[in-house]
Structures are given as structure tokens and as C-alpha cells.
Amino acid sequence: MTHSLTPTDQAEPAVATDAQPGRPGPPARRAPSTGAWGGRLAELARGFGWAMLGTAAVVLLWQLASSHSTDVPAPLDGARTLIDLLSDPFYNNGPNDQGVGLHLGTSLQRVFTGFALASVVGVLAGMLIGASRRAWLAFNPVIQVLRPVSPLAWFPIWLAVFKDAPQASVFVIFITALWPTLINTAAGAAQIPQDHRNVARVFRFGRLAYMRHVLIPNALPSIITGLRLSMGIAWMVIVAVEMLSGNSGIGFFVWDSYNAGDLSSVVAAIVLIGLVGLILDAILVRLSRKVAIEEVQS
Amino acid sequence: MTVEIRALHKTFKRRGGPAQHVLRGVDLTVEEGEFVSFIGHSGCGKSTLLNMVGGLDRPDEGEIVVDGKPVTGPGPERAMVFQNYSLLPRLSLLANVREAVRAARPDWSRAKADEMVERYLTAVGLWEHRDKRPGQVSGGMAQRAAVARAFAVGPRTLLLDEPFGALDALTRSRLQQQLVELWGNESETEKVLMVTHGLEEAILLADRIVVMSNPPQPSVQTIIPVPIPRPRDRATISNHPEYAGIQEELAGLLLVDQTAVA
Structure with missing residues (x-):
């Protein structure tokens, strides 16, 4: 089990300086934000909403999986x-x-x-x-x-x-x-x-x-x-x-x-x-x- | 005290490719107090020649003797100004000059070093901007800082590799003026070797113009003297009776060579 913890994401020297490991950015937005405060808030709210939705989906899958097992x-x-x-x-x-x-x-x-x-x-x-x-x-x-x-x-x-x-x-x-x-x-x-x-x-x-x-x-x-x-x-x-x-x-x-x-x-x-x-x-x-x-x- | 270049050969060997002659048999003496420009097409080896005088590059054959000493490596007695400014980006303009002076002249006292730093930053008009970083100033200001850095170490010989090539025309002419003033009046610098692309720049600044020929025989093609008295003024220099002839000769040489290569 422990061998799976071998660090696999060490950057090679050649690319290391450009590496931004572990944190993929979101795909580009289709429309640029309006830049105004209201726009930014809406952007934040939208991000939060999607995050909640994604989390809920994962939790739901987990719920389904656990309902088939007495151990999990x-x-x-x-x-x-x-x-x-x-x-x-x-x-x-x-x-x-x-x-x-x-x-x-x-x-x-x-x-x-x-x-x-x-x-x-x-x-x-x-x-x-x-x-x-x-x-x-x-x-x-x-x-x-x-x-x-x-x-x-x-x-x-x-x-x-x-x-x-x-x-x-x-x-x-x-x-x-x-x-x-x-x-x-x-x-x-x-x-x-x-x-x-x-x-x-x-x-x-x-x-x-x-x-x-x-x-x-x-x-x-x-x-x-x-x-x-x-x-x-x-x-x-x-x-x-x-x-x-x-x-x-x-x-x-x-x-x-x-x-x-x-x-x-x-x-x-x-x-x-x-x-x-x-x-x-x-x-x-x-x-x-x-x-x-x-x-x-x- | 002179710069003597004797029977200089340089070849770049590319793996898998044919050896490329960069310089074949260059002989040249730059006299004390002389300003020499090197002109020629890309690939004629003029920058390589300058780098070898600077000690950054070594010749395969021949030797370079500056002020009686063979060149074996770089040093502040042959200070260089590079085309892309080459300032250290995290240091202020002041620190760029100061650190270079302190490193290059350990024989100077702190006071003397600081005085030289201030003198040359002031001379190029950057003393007020001394705390800015290279990224916060224009290309012209950056290059002025690089010129100040080169003069501030008190070099006997100054080497300039297309120093004003990336600048707009107005900035360039102002810097050319400053360069000549620094060289002529205020500094201990005797000899200037400058690589350039500009015909007008070469005529305005140089005592002699070394025209380099292209491969397959990259070497000194001709040396054209510029017998126009100083101080020269860029606005009126073209009225001098010698000017048109020199310009025509230069243009002819470079143009002919270009068609020969193409």
C-alpha cells in the first residue's frame, strides 16, 4: 500500500521552472468578466455554486456506494x-x-x-x-x-x-x-x-x-x-x-x-x-x- | 597604448554540420584615443571579434594584445556594453553600477567608488532615477545605465556591441552624443570599439570604420577613415564635404557584398 505514495509529480529539471504543479486552472471562461464589482461578486457566487454542485455530486456517489456496504x-x-x-x-x-x-x-x-x-x-x-x-x-x-x-x-x-x-x-x-x-x-x-x-x-x-x-x-x-x-x-x-x-x-x-x-x-x-x-x-x-x-x- | 589584433581566426564547430568560419585572418591595430566602428552584415563575425577583445570568447588562432597585455579573459579594463543592456533585473540602476564598480575595482576606496558611480549616473542623466529597477525604465534609460556602468569602472578600452540598436531614433542620437562626450572629455577611456548596423552612426562616431566581409571569407574587408573634425554635430555633419563620399563608399561596399551572398 505504501509504495503508492512514491512521489510521482516531481518535475524534471528541464521543465521545472515552468511547472505549476498540482493546481490546474479552470478552463478559460467563455466571456470575460465585466470587471465591475457586481460582476466580480456574481463571478464568485457562480464559482461557489458550481463547487457546491460538484461536491454534492461526489457526496451522492459516495452515499450510493456506502449504501451497498456495511463497512464503508x-x-x-x-x-x-x-x-x-x-x-x-x-x-x-x-x-x-x-x-x-x-x-x-x-x-x-x-x-x-x-x-x-x-x-x-x-x-x-x-x-x-x-x-x-x-x-x-x-x-x-x-x-x-x-x-x-x-x-x-x-x-x-x-x-x-x-x-x-x-x-x-x-x-x-x-x-x-x-x-x-x-x-x-x-x-x-x-x-x-x-x-x-x-x-x-x-x-x-x-x-x-x-x-x-x-x-x-x-x-x-x-x-x-x-x-x-x-x-x-x-x-x-x-x-x-x-x-x-x-x-x-x-x-x-x-x-x-x-x-x-x-x-x-x-x-x-x-x-x-x-x-x-x-x-x-x-x-x-x-x-x-x-x-x-x-x-x-x- | 593600443589594441592589437593579430592573425585572428575563429571557427564554430557544429556537431554533424560543417565547420563554420566566423573570422579568417583578422589583423587590426586600434591606436590610443581612437574610436573604431565595425560594420557588416549579420554573420560577418563582428560581434565575435568584439567578444574576443572582451575576453568572453577565445580565438582559435592569433592573438589580441591590449595595452601590452595579451587578452586571456574578460576584465573591467575592457568594459563592455551589450546590445540588450544586460542589467541585473533585481538590482536598482544605482546598485547595478555600484556592484559592478565594487567588484571590478577592489583597489578603489568606497568613497572613490561611490564618487565614480554618482559621476557617471549623473553624466547620463539617471541620478534622479537611480532607485528604479531596469524593468521600470525605458530601454534608453536602461542602456544609459549600462553605459554609465561601463565608464564607471574606469576602463582604458570600451567595447560596445550594437549598443543603440534597439532604441528609437531620438533616444539613439541623444545617447550617441552622451557617449562621445563621456569618451572625449570626462573619462580615462582611450579607445572605443563599437559594433554597429548604422552607417550614419558609424560615420558620426568613428575615426575609422572597419568594414567586415561576409562568409566564406569573413575578415576585414576595408578600413575607411573618417577625417571629419570633432566635435561633430549630427545635424550638420552631412554638410561636410567628406560625408557623402564616405557614405556612398560604405553603402556600395555593403550593398555589393549583400548581392554576392544572396
Whole structure:
């Protein structure tokens, strides 16, 4: 089951800078909006209406499916459990009985730690590999071999290293978040416009000035694309790794609920995981928009 | 102090294709205080020649000696102005010039560097706009910043690759004026090598015009002196008795060559 979590949407270096992963825009509107406030509101309302309709359709299908099975919880059961879980998300009756909010918090903490580590290592190593042809030739084969491996395969290694399951899960997230950041950073750093290189050469930019004024500004959009991919995959993988590591986290909550025969809690957790993932992505989208706007202005 | 170009050959080798001669046996000496224009059709190797003087490109054969030193790589003593401005987009105009000066002249004090930055940004009329980014200003202003950047590092030789090609006629003539003033009066710059497409521009600015020939023998075809005294004025220069003759000769050379290629 876990192998299905192999990150498949890592962008290849060649296309990475243009990649806008995971968020397809809607097909073009047939008529442009009128631009007036009323027009915009109507647009929003229309969007909301369609979203409700689509959700209702999915829920209806789910209802039909669940009505043929005694095991699959119906939408209403899921919703009831969700409300129930959210009514007291932070209760703590010892390590084996905690609120879903605490589990989510634990998972977020692990994801952030692993992600932060991976960002530092990935960006630095990516810049080195992108900027130096020799480093690229030396490390690219290793990266290409390791990249398609499910980060969960690293779990036993980290467990042996740290003798601590939670810490091992943080480092699984580190591996998860490392490759997209590293590869995209390298791609960005490798695509410095010839003009900028020429300027740096003619005016004898030192290493630091080159990094500050040429390398980092040019690589920044791809770095952020990489970070966003990394965060998305990290949030997926944390659930799986916590199913393995046990004890705490939203993945553990899901697995624990299954073991207790409480599938409506699993359903509720899926909705929660999705919403948190959406928020995480939205934060990084905002960041990339900010960079993109600066890009246009400059 | 001179720029000496001796027996320069350059060939681009394309994988699977025939070797393409870009320059075959170029010999040329640019004297101290001289402004030389290079003119010729696309593909005649004039930009390649300039890049090799700048040290961005290496010749296959021959050598280039600038101020007694063989060229082995790029450097601020041969500052360049590129056709597409080549400013760093995230830095303000001021920072573009300042960072180049600081990097290129570590021997200067901060005060001296800042003074040069201010002097040349002022000279090209950009001091008030110094905090704008390249994307926020017109092409003409961007190119003026690039000219200021090149002068501000105090180069003995200035290399210009079609610097005004992308600008409208009015902006171009103003910039040509500024360029000549900077070169003539205010700077330590002695020699200017400029690649251009414009006949009028070449005559207005240059002491000598190097006409390059097309493949299969891309090299120096003719060198035409421009014995029109300075200061030259673009409005009246065409009245000079030499002007029409030079223009005709240039046009003839370029036109004949074009039909030969076509």
C-alpha cells in the first residue's frame, strides 16, 4: 500500500521552472468578466455554486456506494464524526488517547522540521550542483537513482541510526522534501542567462557577489517551485510514515482508527488532512506569487 | 597604448554540420584615443571579434594584445556594453553600477567608488532615477545605465556591441552624443570599439570604420577613415564635404557584398 505514495509529480529539471504543479486552472471562461464589482461578486457566487454542485455530486456517489456496504461509512457518519472530533480536538488522556488536533500538530511539526532541514540542504546542494558542471556530472547519477525511491524505504535506515521512530519519521520527511528542492534549485541555478554571466565575468564579480546578485535571484522562482513540490509530497508521506512509526501523528490516528474499527474517523481524518494540505499549499502559492510579481516588476 | 589584433581566426564547430568560419585572418591595430566602428552584415563575425577583445570568447588562432597585455579573459579594463543592456533585473540602476564598480575595482576606496558611480549616473542623466529597477525604465534609460556602468569602472578600452540598436531614433542620437562626450572629455577611456548596423552612426562616431566581409571569407574587408573634425554635430555633419563620399563608399561596399551572398 505504501509504495503508492512514491512521489510521482516531481518535475524534471528541464521543465521545472515552468511547472505549476498540482493546481490546474479552470478552463478559460467563455466571456470575460465585466470587471465591475457586481460582476466580480456574481463571478464568485457562480464559482461557489458550481463547487457546491460538484461536491454534492461526489457526496451522492459516495452515499450510493456506502449504501451497498456495511463497512464503508456513509457521508453523514463521516460528517458527524468530523464534528465530534473537532468539538474537542486537543484533549489529552495520555499518549494513547489524544485529540485529532494534537495529532495534526505533531505531524505538522515533523513535516516542518524535515522540510526545513531539506530546504537548507536542498537549496545549498542544488546551487552547487547547478552552478558547477563537474558537481552536476558527479552527483546527478546518484540523485537520479535515489529520487524515484519511496522515501519510506529509508525508514529502517533512520530507525537504525536514531533508535527513535518519531525522529526517523522526521528524516523520512527530510528525504521526501530533499529531491524536488534540490533538483529544481539545480535546474534554476543552471539556467542563468548568458548576459548575466557575461556581466559577472566582465566586471569580475567575486563568488559572494555572483551568488547574491546573479545566482540566487535567477534560481529563486525554481527554488520556490521545488519547495512547493516538496511540501506537497511531504504532507502526503507523513501519513504513511506515521502509520509505520506509530504512537502519534495524524497517520497514526488513521491507522489506530482502522484498528479500532472506526472508519468514520478515517473519513473525517482524510477530510482534515486534505484541508491542512490545502492551507500549506496556499501558503507556498502566495510565496511564489510574491516572487513572480517581483519578477514582472523588475 | 593600443589594441592589437593579430592573425585572428575563429571557427564554430557544429556537431554533424560543417565547420563554420566566423573570422579568417583578422589583423587590426586600434591606436590610443581612437574610436573604431565595425560594420557588416549579420554573420560577418563582428560581434565575435568584439567578444574576443572582451575576453568572453577565445580565438582559435592569433592573438589580441591590449595595452601590452595579451587578452586571456574578460576584465573591467575592457568594459563592455551589450546590445540588450544586460542589467541585473533585481538590482536598482544605482546598485547595478555600484556592484559592478565594487567588484571590478577592489583597489578603489568606497568613497572613490561611490564618487565614480554618482559621476557617471549623473553624466547620463539617471541620478534622479537611480532607485528604479531596469524593468521600470525605458530601454534608453536602461542602456544609459549600462553605459554609465561601463565608464564607471574606469576602463582604458570600451567595447560596445550594437549598443543603440534597439532604441528609437531620438533616444539613439541623444545617447550617441552622451557617449562621445563621456569618451572625449570626462573619462580615462582611450579607445572605443563599437559594433554597429548604422552607417550614419558609424560615420558620426568613428575615426575609422572597419568594414567586415561576409562568409566564406569573413575578415576585414576595408578600413575607411573618417577625417571629419570633432566635435561633430549630427545635424550638420552631412554638410561636410567628406560625408557623402564616405557614405556612398560604405553603402556600395555593403550593398555589393549583400548581392554576392544572396
